[in-house]
Amino acid sequence: MADVFKALSDETRRLILDELAAGDGKTLFEICSLLAGKHGVGSTRQAISQHLAVLESAGLVTTERRGRSKFHFFDSEPLAAIIRRWPIAEKGMP
Amino acid sequence: MADVFKALSDETRRLILDELAAGDGKTLFEICSLLAGKHGVGSTRQAISQHLAVLESAGLVTTERRGRSKFHFFDSEPLAAIIRRWPIAEKGMP
DNA sequence: TTGACATGCAAGTGACGGCTTGCATATAGT
DNA sequence: ACTATATGCAAGCCGTCACTTGCATGTCAA
Numbered sequence: 300m301a302d303v304f305k306a307l308s309d310e311t312r313r314l315i316l317d318e319l320a321a322g323d324g325k326t327l328f329e330i331c332s333l334l335a336g337k338h339g340v341g342s343t344r345q346a347i348s349q350h351l352a353v354l355e356s357a358g359l360v361t362t363e364r365r366g367r368s369k370f371h372f373f374d375s376e377p378l379a380a381i382i383r384r385w386p387i388a389e390k391g392m393p
Numbered sequence: 394m395a396d397v398f399k400a401l402s403d404e405t406r407r408l409i410l411d412e413l414a415a416g417d418g419k420t421l422f423e424i425c426s427l428l429a430g431k432h433g434v435g436s437t438r439q440a441i442s443q444h445l446a447v448l449e450s451a452g453l454v455t456t457e458r459r460g461r462s463k464f465h466f467f468d469s470e471p472l473a474a475i476i477r478r479w480p481i482a483e484k485g486m487p
Numbered sequence: 488t489t490g491a492c493a494t495g496c497a498a499g500t501g502a503c504g505g506c507t508t509g510c511a512t513a514t515a516g517t
Numbered sequence: 518a519c520t521a522t523a524t525g526c527a528a529g530c531c532g533t534c535a536c537t538t539g540c541a542t543g544t545c546a547a
Contacts, residue, residue: 301404308398309505320479327524346506348524367514367523375482382476385414388469403535421494440536442494461493461544 300384303377306357312350314338316359319373326368327351394478397471400451406444408432410453413467420462421445 306312311334318333319325325333331347334340342350351371354360361372400406405428412427413419419427425441428434436444445465448454455466 300407301402304398304402304407305504308395308402310395311505313394313398316479328522342505343507344524345508345526349505352525369524373479375479378476378479379481382472382481385410385467385469385472387473387476399534405535422492436535437537438494439496439538443535446495463494 300377300380302353302357303359303381306353306359309350309353311340311342311347312354314340315347315350315354316373319360319371320375323372324370326370330371394471394474396447396451397453397475400447400453403444403447405434405436405441406448408434409441409444409448410467413454413465414469417466418464420464424465 307316314334315330318330327344327348330351331344334342334347351360351362355362355371358377359374361374363370363372401410408428409424412424421438421442424445425438428436428441445454445456449456449465452471453468455468457464457466
């Protein structure tokens with residue numbers, strides 16, 4: 300569980316999760332392009348690769364190799380574990 | 394939103410949240426005792442105080458002064474913001 | 488007021504994290 | 518085989534973070 304929060308404590312990694320949640324099966328280069336274009340992230344490809352590795356070892360991202368490409372998928376199960384640990388108070392609706 | 398994950402990326406702070414979620418309105422010394430007793434946390438009082446400050450500035454903990462004591466309360470709203478950002482997949486039940 | 492209790496502030500240290508740089512590996516196409 | 522494509526590995530730099538130490542502030546009771 301520690302890995303999940305460590306992974307999510309970085310803004311770039313949260314943006315990556317946003318992109319994967321908006322449409323799975325993206326490759327490393329696609330993510331680099333999306334981050335640079337839509338969010339102005341200027342990191343290099345290696346930096347993004349390391350971010351993806353962190354997300355994967357936290358269980359937030361699963362991967363699948365096809366040929367020379369590696370596709371990344373968002374997995375929400377670790378987030379479900381969070382809301383299982385601490386109760387979420389109901390929003391009062393008057 | 395960044396502050397929330399930064400705050401939760403530390404194990405001691407997560408344990409503090411556990412204690413507050415299990416029963417609100419605890420004081421600094423109470424939390425120190427609980428962490429030392431139940432979880433074997435050997436940090437000093439000042440360390441715990443700094444942790445509480447981080448949790449408070451992240452919105453996960455609210456405080457209320459009464460006399461010379463300061464009581465801490467768990468607030469789950471930032472966690473609700475997390476599950477609003479990323480969709481949680483339904484558990485498959487065949 | 489004096490003393491004991493509960494918390495706050497600030498500087499210094501050691502370690503971890505994110506980023507870059509450079510090279511290496513593997514696959515697809517011609 | 519050769520080249521371009523797509524990713525992987527490793528070392529190094531620099532900033533941030535958690536923790537400690539020491540002193541200061543504020544509050545209640547006698």
